[in-house]
Amino acid sequence: MDIGKSFSYPFEDKQWVSKLGLGAVISLVPILNFAMTGYMIQIVRNLMNDVEEPLPNWDDLGKKFMDGLMLILAGLVYALPVIILSCLPLSVITIPAIIASGNSDFQDVANAISGAGGVLLAGMTCLFVIYGLILSVIFPAIYVLYAREGTFASCFKLREVFDIIGKNAGAFFTAWGISLVAGLVVGLVASIVTGVLGLIPCLGWIVSIMITLGIGVYLSMIYSHLFGQFGRQAFGPLLPPTPAPLTDQPL
Secondary structure (H helix, E strand, O other): OOHHHHHHHHHHOOOHHHHHHHHHHHHHOOOOOHHHHHHHHHHHHHHHOOOOOOOOOOOOHHHHHHHHHHHHHHHHHHHHHHHHHHOHHHHHHHHHHHHHHOOHHHHHHHHHHHHHHHHHHHHHHHHHHHHHHHHHHHHHHHHHHHHHHOOHHHHHOHHHHHHHHHHOHHHHHHHHHHHHHHHHHHHHHHHHHHHHHOOOOOHHHHHHHHHHHHHHHHHHHHHHHHHHHHHHHHHOOOOOOOOOOOOOOOO
């Protein structure tokens, strides 16, 4: 993998200022910012197709929005177990404890229920952390699989997801680790810079906001390039569909 290229390629594009700037503006707009995820998918596709300048234009915004929407919906489906389980302490433990605490005869019961709820909540928090870590590992492969197939169903082909990770573990975990470190380092540098600029009234605040938005888009570009390289290694180039053979028509 060409790790350095993932950090430098955006600035090799002649229109990088406008592309990054538009990405920052679009990422500010609720709902429309789904297109930013679609933009990332297009970068992955361009890498898998060996496009010389993989940074896409912001044309065909509808296509980018739909790609982003599909992946956001897939993320919500994967988050459903956390959402459902998060409601259990409230409905099963907390509410009965509150009801019991209103009666002095059931004070000990209320305390026992509250204690059990605390243990349950702590255990569930650990499970959520583990589950979130697993999702952070597999979701880049889901991005790549979606970039290849372009269907909502492809986001749930977990057997294929684990298969491509297992067969290309070196490239995958290199991309995953570098993207994680890049987020921490670039985010730290950006926070220091924006903190200093924040001391300057008005103009400094505006520049800080612009830098924060630009850094977010830049990190998305790094992430997409790294996993685009992984996708190219895992699947090879994305080939256009083969046209149907011409058949002789009866006269």
